[in-house]
Amino acid sequence: MGGRPGLSQNLFVQSGPPKTEIRLQRCPRAEWPGRVRDPDTRSLCSDVSVVSVGGRAGQGVDFACRMESIPPSFIPNWEVRINVKSGHDGKKEHPKIWLPRALRQTYIRKVGDTVNLLIPFQGKPKPQATWTHNGCALDTSRVSVRNGERDSILFIREAQRADSERPGPPQSIKLVDVWGFNATLEWTPPQDTGNTALLGYTVQKADTKSGLWFTVLEHYHRTSCVVSDLIIGNSYAFRVFAENQCGLSETAPITTDLAHIQKAATVYKTKGFAQRDFSEAPKFTQPLADCTTVTGYNTQLFCCVRASPRPKIIWLKNKMDIQGNPKYRALTHLGICSLEIRKPGPFDGGIYTCKAVNALGEASVDCRVDVKVPN
DSSP: OOSOOOTTOEEEEESOOTTOEEEEOSOSOOOOOSSOBOTTTOOBOSOEEEEEEEOOTTSOOEEEEEEOSOOGGGSTTOEEEEEOOOTTTTOOEEEEEOOOGGGSSOOOOOTTOOEEEEEEEEEESOOOOOOEETTEEOOTTTEEEEEOSSEEEEEESSOOGGGSOOOOOOSOEEEEEEETTEEEEEEOOOSOOOSSOOOEEEEEEEETTTOOEEEEEEEEOSSEEEEOOOOTTOEEEEEEEEEETTEEOSOOOBOSSOEEOOOOOOOOOOOOOOOOOOOEEEEEEEOOOOEEEETTSOEEEEEEEEEESOOEEEEEETTEEOTTOTTEEEEEETTEEEEEEOSOOGGGOEEEEEEEEETTEEEEEEEEEEEEOOO
């Protein structure tokens, strides 16, 4: 037996008796003809059978070559040549997927439509095709897959909204500034757009008191915005969803910092002005009037005075102070001064004087009172 067993090597058996076995080592795979021709005499040899002992592609495999029914007269000079080949002629090819042109862009189907995708592929050894949805196994109750020699077919009888792929969430969101009733936000686009163009972003806010989320912007295309009309005294958190034709992203990033809308401190500043000085010396705006009365009938005298501070009122009769005399009653109210003469007699006539005095000065007015006796 000449040569080491292996790929593409010629093996010879010299003078082999019947039932001779040849063991071949490290052969990954072999293709054997049903019958072998002698290369020199080109005569058909007797039955040659090859039996695989064990192993699989890519590993060492043992083969047994058994020659049977060989005439004894041919044994001394008989030669057998065995060519060992790999199943793919020693060539390997990485798997390749030939994506059809119609599937190189967004593949859109309505809910209820039939989906039939045929994906050609190639490779040696034959690749094994596997379908997944968002990294998970398919629901075989409504999705069927058929794998052929050169292609794989995915069939969905009625498409559902869950068969599509939504975009991933924006990568981050940041609260940039807060002023007055407004807050400025910035975020970055999602890494995964769901294999289709984004339709925009949805911005929501929630105050810490209620914790409820309310949408403030929809189908917004920029990656920064200003949220207005925030309520004084509340604190707000914000989040942003990405949106494509399949819907909103499953999750949304939330701002780590809260927007505190604080009450502005109101300081009232009074305008400076000079305090007016209302101080003045007494001045009578209405003097006393002369009068004539009848004995036994009460008589009243009136006058008006203006002064600041409030003046002291002194009544005089013929330049004599009559304060405290029970025959007279003096009253002062809101600058109106009055003197009542109770049941005057003939001796109560004369010159009556009203004097006003304060720190700034004094003033006086007088009048004549005549008392007559009835006839």
